[in-house]
Amino acid sequence: MTVGVLAHLFGAMPYEQIAPKVASFGFRHVQLALWKAVSDLDFSKPGRLSPGLAQTIGESFHKHGVSISVLGCYLHLFDRREEQRRENIERFKELLRYARYFGAPIVAAETGTYPPGTYTDEDWRVMRSTLEELAEEAERWGVFVGMEAANGHLVGTAKELDQLLNEVPSPNIGVVLDPGNLLHEGNIGSQDEVIKEAFRLLGKRVIACHAKDRKQEPDGSVITAAPGFGEMNYKLYMELLEQIKPHVHIIMEEAKPEIMPQSKSYIETIRREASEKAALLR
Numbered sequence: 410m411t412v413g414v415l416a417h418l419f420g421a422m423p424y425e426q427i428a429p430k431v432a433s434f435g436f437r438h439v440q441l442a443l444w445k446a447v448s449d450l451d452f453s454k455p456g457r458l459s460p461g462l463a464q465t466i467g468e469s470f471h472k473h474g475v476s477i478s479v480l481g482c483y484l485h486l487f488d489r490r491e492e493q494r495r496e497n498i499e500r501f502k503e504l505l506r507y508a509r510y511f512g513a514p515i516v517a518a519e520t521g522t523y524p525p526g527t528y529t530d531e532d533w534r535v536m537r538s539t540l541e542e543l544a545e546e547a548e549r550w551g552v553f554v555g556m557e558a559a560n561g562h563l564v565g566t567a568k569e570l571d572q573l574l575n576e577v578p579s580p581n582i583g584v585v586l587d588p589g590n591l592l593h594e595g596n597i598g599s600q601d602e603v604i605k606e607a608f609r610l611l612g613k614r615v616i617a618c619h620a621k622d623r624k625q626e627p628d629g630s631v632i633t634a635a636p637g638f639g640e641m642n643y644k645l646y647m648e649l650l651e652q653i654k655p656h657v658h659i660i661m662e663e664a665k666p667e668i669m670p671q672s673k674s675y676i677e678t679i680r681r682e683a684s685e686k687a688a689l690l691r
Contacts, residue, residue, distance in 0.1 A: 412620065412676050413438035413478055413660045414669065417445035424449060424466050428473035434669050437474060440517065440617075440660045442481030443504075455499040463510030470512075477513040478658040479555065479585070479617050480504050485521035486543075487536040487563060494539070501543055508552045515617055516547075517555035517585045520563040528563050536563055537576050544579035553616055555585040560593045567591060567607040574614065583616030587662075588646055592623045594631050597640070604645055612653040620676050621662040635664035637675030647676075647683035655687065 416439040419430050424447045431439055443452040447466075450457065470477055482504050484497035504516045520536055540554070547554045558570040574582060588604045596603050600623075622639030625631050636643070650657065659680070664672040 411437045412673050412680075413440065413658055414664075414673075415439070415481070415660060415662055416441045418662075418664065418669075419446075419666060421446055421448040423447070425469050428470040428475045431470075431475050432473045434666070435673065438476045438478040438658060438660075439470070440479040440481050441470075441477050441511070441513070442483065445481070452500075455496065455503045458503055458507045460507065460510045463507040467511040467513075477511045479515045479517050479660060480508055480511060480513045482516050482518050484518065486518060486539045487521055487532050489523075489532075489535075494535070498539060498542060502546045505543065505546045505550055505552055505554070509550065513552075515553045515555045515583070515585075517557060517617065519557045519559045522559075522562045525561050525565075532563055537573065540573065540577045540582065541579075544577055544582050547581035548579060552581070554579075554582045555616055556582060557585040557587055557590065557619070559587070559590040565591075567603075567610045571610040574611075582614075584611045584614045585617045585619060586611060586615045586650075587619035587621065589619070589621040589623050589633065589641060589662075592631060592641065594625075594629055597623060597625055597631050601642055601645055604642065604649065608649045608653060612649070615650075615654045615657060618650060618654075618657055618659045619662050620659050620672075633663055635668055636661060636672040638668070638672070643676070643679045644683070647680045648686060651680065651683040651687040652690070655684065 414436045416427050427446055482501045488494035508516055543554050558564050558566055564570050564573055588607060591603050592600055620636045622634040622636050622641050623631055624634045624639035
């Protein structure tokens, strides 16, 4: 039930230095976004990876007791520029092909964003087609595409992600659940309903989770905070998670290194209490 972390929260560095840094903070798994976390190799274009390179990076983590639970691939998946979209898709597919050599079962993504209110039916059609292509590649290599809804994105709500997954019903597509991404100025006052709806619609398809916090400012705006430094109902989040997806990997976001231990302890304490409660109900 340990909490993992986004590797790039420590900054970009040579790949052999990442795992020792992560392990020194007590984390046993990470979400690794190669082009955000690795400074000594250029992953900005497809074609760099090989089984040997992926294994070498994976082994550099494993020897320090850290696994790569998720490969992050946050690229625009319905980019209106076809050439750029094709490059983004090829970069994603490359990660899917080599994920097993990293020891990672999931390649995760959000859909991408343009100014809210400008999305079109064509954007949705393109996103669906992209996901169909990625799902086919994931099925071929026996790994998962992890889709995440994020406020302001084309897929910004649990309902929209549920719709997309119903339109692309592949067993190799799962959900990376982050309730913090679903909360905004318009719904933070009813956050319990938002969290419950997310689990009702998406809970059975969750394959990993993110943990950040959200906080409403005096002017009404909602800002992102490190776990335990905001107002999100983590008790509800962890209780539903342990009821529906016990032991699923949680990856911490937002926290700076100096407060990581506090945020990590906060999540693990609430999750342990939720696990004990769920065990009594089984």
